[in-house]
Amino acid sequence: MNDELAIEVRNLVRVFESRKGFFFGEKTRTEALKGVELVVRRGAIFGLLGPNGAGKTTLTKILSTLLLPTSGTVRVLGRDVVEDAPWLRSRIGLVLGGERGLYNRINAYENLRYFADLYGIPPAERDARIKEVLERVDLTWAAGRRVEEYSRGMKQKLHIARGILHRPEILFLDEPTIGLDPKSARETRKLIRSLVVDGVTIFLTTHYMFEAEELCPRVAVLSKGRIVANDTMAGLRTRVGGDRTIEVEAYGFEDREVDRLRKLPGISKVVGEEFGPLMRLTMRVRTDEATPQSVADSLPGHPELSVRERRTSLEDVYLDLVEEEAR
Amino acid sequence: MATASVSLPKAAYRPSFWRAFWTNAILAPRTSLGFMRFDFILGTVFVIPLTQMVFFAFVVQLGNGGAAEIAFTAVGNAVATVTYSSVFSVCQTTDTEKQQGTMEHLLVSPSNRMALYLGRGVIPILISFATVTVGLVYAALLFGVSIPLSTIPGLAVSVVLTAGAMVGFGLLLGGVALYLRTSIILGNIFLFIGLLLSGVNFPVSNLPVPLQYAGDALPLTWGLAAIRAAISGDSLATMGYLWGAVALSGIISIGLAMGLWGFFERRALATGSIARF
Amino acid sequence: MMLPTSKPSRGRATGASLRLAILLFVADPQWLVPSTIAPIVFGLVSFELFRGEGPYFLTYAILGAGMMSMWGQTLYGSGWATGQDRTLGTLEPTIQAPTPYLYVVLGRIIWNVVAGLFGGAIVYLVVVLAAGGPPQLPNPLLFLVLFVFVMVTLASVGVVFAAAFVYSRYAGFIQNVGEFAFYIGTGCMFPVILLPFWTNPIALLFPPTWALDALRYVSIPGYSGFSWGWGWDLLGAVAVTAVYAAIAGSVFHRVERHVLESGQLGDY
Numbered sequence: 001m002n003d004e005l006a007i008e009v010r011n012l013v014r015v016f017e018s019r020k021g022f023f024f025g026e027k028t029r030t031e032a033l034k035g036v037e038l039v040v041r042r043g044a045i046f047g048l049l050g051p052n053g054a055g056k057t058t059l060t061k062i063l064s065t066l067l068l069p070t071s072g073t074v075r076v077l078g079r080d081v082v083e084d085a086p087w088l089r090s091r092i093g094l095v096l097g098g099e100r101g102l103y104n105r106i107n108a109y110e111n112l113r114y115f116a117d118l119y120g121i122p123p124a125e126r127d128a129r130i131k132e133v134l135e136r137v138d139l140t141w142a143a144g145r146r147v148e149e150y151s152r153g154m155k156q157k158l159h160i161a162r163g164i165l166h167r168p169e170i171l172f173l174d175e176p177t178i179g180l181d182p183k184s185a186r187e188t189r190k191l192i193r194s195l196v197v198d199g200v201t202i203f204l205t206t207h208y209m210f211e212a213e214e215l216c217p218r219v220a221v222l223s224k225g226r227i228v229a230n231d232t233m234a235g236l237r238t239r240v241g242g243d244r245t246i247e248v249e250a251y252g253f254e255d256r257e258v259d260r261l262r263k264l265p266g267i268s269k270v271v272g273e274e275f276g277p278l279m280r281l282t283m284r285v286r287t288d289e290a291t292p293q294s295v296a297d298s299l300p301g302h303p304e305l306s307v308r309e310r311r312t313s314l315e316d317v318y319l320d321l322v323e324e325e326a327r
Numbered sequence: 328m329a330t331a332s333v334s335l336p337k338a339a340y341r342p343s344f345w346r347a348f349w350t351n352a353i354l355a356p357r358t359s360l361g362f363m364r365f366d367f368i369l370g371t372v373f374v375i376p377l378t379q380m381v382f383f384a385f386v387v388q389l390g391n392g393g394a395a396e397i398a399f400t401a402v403g404n405a406v407a408t409v410t411y412s413s414v415f416s417v418c419q420t421t422d423t424e425k426q427q428g429t430m431e432h433l434l435v436s437p438s439n440r441m442a443l444y445l446g447r448g449v450i451p452i453l454i455s456f457a458t459v460t461v462g463l464v465y466a467a468l469l470f471g472v473s474i475p476l477s478t479i480p481g482l483a484v485s486v487v488l489t490a491g492a493m494v495g496f497g498l499l500l501g502g503v504a505l506y507l508r509t510s511i512i513l514g515n516i517f518l519f520i521g522l523l524l525s526g527v528n529f530p531v532s533n534l535p536v537p538l539q540y541a542g543d544a545l546p547l548t549w550g551l552a553a554i555r556a557a558i559s560g561d562s563l564a565t566m567g568y569l570w571g572a573v574a575l576s577g578i579i580s581i582g583l584a585m586g587l588w589g590f591f592e593r594r595a596l597a598t599g600s601i602a603r604f
Numbered sequence: 605m606m607l608p609t610s611k612p613s614r615g616r617a618t619g620a621s622l623r624l625a626i627l628l629f630v631a632d633p634q635w636l637v638p639s640t641i642a643p644i645v646f647g648l649v650s651f652e653l654f655r656g657e658g659p660y661f662l663t664y665a666i667l668g669a670g671m672m673s674m675w676g677q678t679l680y681g682s683g684w685a686t687g688q689d690r691t692l693g694t695l696e697p698t699i700q701a702p703t704p705y706l707y708v709v710l711g712r713i714i715w716n717v718v719a720g721l722f723g724g725a726i727v728y729l730v731v732v733l734a735a736g737g738p739p740q741l742p743n744p745l746l747f748l749v750l751f752v753f754v755m756v757t758l759a760s761v762g763v764v765f766a767a768a769f770v771y772s773r774y775a776g777f778i779q780n781v782g783e784f785a786f787y788i789g790t791g792c793m794f795p796v797i798l799l800p801f802w803t804n805p806i807a808l809l810f811p812p813t814w815a816l817d818a819l820r821y822v823s824i825p826g827y828s829g830f831s832w833g834w835g836w837d838l839l840g841a842v843a844v845t846a847v848y849a850a851i852a853g854s855v856f857h858r859v860e861r862h863v864l865e866s867g868q869l870g871d872y
Binding site: 022023024099104148 | 428603
């Protein structure tokens, strides 16, 4: 047992089975997680990316004791998530977000008070703590309103408030800024950073690449139930061919031109996209041999050609990894 | 200043009444929690009637009722259990749409509202018919109710009309449920009221006169009367009158349902309760 | 830096759940309507059906209808609340809290017992009004004590029934299907001894069967229920209730384990 690790997952498999049909004759079996392995150090912010249906929420629920693994070992804060679930539940917070998960007919304060009591926050401290978390998520002004009157973003904030109410040691956030306006989203990211300063470990899933880049020194990419990458940002960029990308746009490229680009020194990958009559080719640059000029020189006959170079973003990395796994 | 008339482009698609009707007939029961599972249908059609009939038969027996009273209550409860498959299930589709968040999408569509709502009654009518039929078989086999073969045609007509009328009543309550948070309350209220006012366990004539009139407003009262008359082999004139009454109660229920769905839809949209549950 | 953790308390969780049940009822009191109508209907129907029973028919009517009304509220109200948790999506965060869900259910049971007593009171009023006078009770104090005990036995069954709603989102339907079977099997409206003898052992598995038989013995002179009399009925009720209380924790643990394995906790 390694005390420095907040999360330790070894060969995790999760299979869902169900029966469908009028007479339940049709059995379906879905392997949502296929041998997942990852570790997260205490006090870190760790990001988990993946396309829809990759298994992110399944993994998050297993880590937060809401789902049992089919096989494999999962330890959170050094304890097994199956055998030590009661011990862990006092120490972990979970924010699933969304429109559901709150008692709509009562107000935010009463929702938080109920969960404060379930978590055993001392009565002397409870009200002050509720007030504190409501202030932290900027919901004090709406605390007395029924949750059914809340906007989507307000509900999201209330979910976060509930997640941090009992001062968890590790917080699982499933797309925490979804539905939030830019100001609220920024404040939420600021809150997440402040929690890390307080010593809380953060496990975050998100679709917003800039958010993962901004918050997470280390990210894993989950695709079709497998971890396809788990590295720092710099490491991921290197994996997909460098931290530079060149894009060219013109009204149509021929196959032989694309082949020529693929064989150009320093280019590791060429991907095409169409935008109506316009076509864009995106190239990962592996070495300094490839420059915007060398690319332009290899595409004569396109007077309208536009070429630009930029830094490879996390979105580029993510798309490359996910498409690689799809193949 | 005269405005030039503008020719607006037609929508890409136009809704069809019958498509909306049949789509709702087939899909709506499946959207409601497990409605189209065979074990649900088994329970609704075969188990609920039997247990309710046994329960009240024993109650009557304890109250010193004889074979005639037991047979009376057996037929009454065999028919009364139709409330589950007609009223409850139709109301429940409204609740399910709200809980799943699909109600708003349904109402923003251009589908004809009548098609939308009436379609939802098709499968419940079939299941209601089956429920009453099985209940009457139990009544004949287990509770000493004599149902001569010659009465079957009249009985079949009575059962079909009763199933239809009760589903119509369910549609009426479903419209109110559009405005309320939940329809289960309405279903429960009329389940209980039916037990008291519709002549299920004792003749309607045992009730005070004002309550008898109240019972006349319920389709179950007329349906049960028609079924009892059919079993007794009453004359065609009597049957015709009762069939007319059941059909009329069903038509009134459906007519009110159409009006009330529209009214409560507007109220729900005005108050924002369309998505509340 | 380690942060302080709270200490969950089972008693507090039960209290919080009771408080929440009251808040939700006050926020949406429309359930008052069927909760009032049902006992009125049960009271009048049983009054009519028991007319021929004899001088103590009023007591039979009140006990029978009252039980149906209270049992409905107590047994099924808590399960329904868990079903609502599924619909609202609050079952997951509640299970995820450190307090065992059993203690949350207990809070709801307490509320539903209170609500059930309300229904019982309405039945009493309705039947007394219909009859033009109250029933004759040989021993009102003992009746009251046993009456409360019947509610306790109901609550013990209600807790275990509520587990079904954690187990499956279809539990509400199973409850509807089994409702009258349960009323029959536990002697809600009529003594179990009227049923075929082979059903009696099954009926005795439920605490309310014993408690209600005892209640009838002390309130209806000449009543003939189980041959061992109300004293043994009471002991039997205590014993079987204790068994239910003892297994409730285990039942909930197993049920929770099942839904966490199957991944159906969030289904509704």
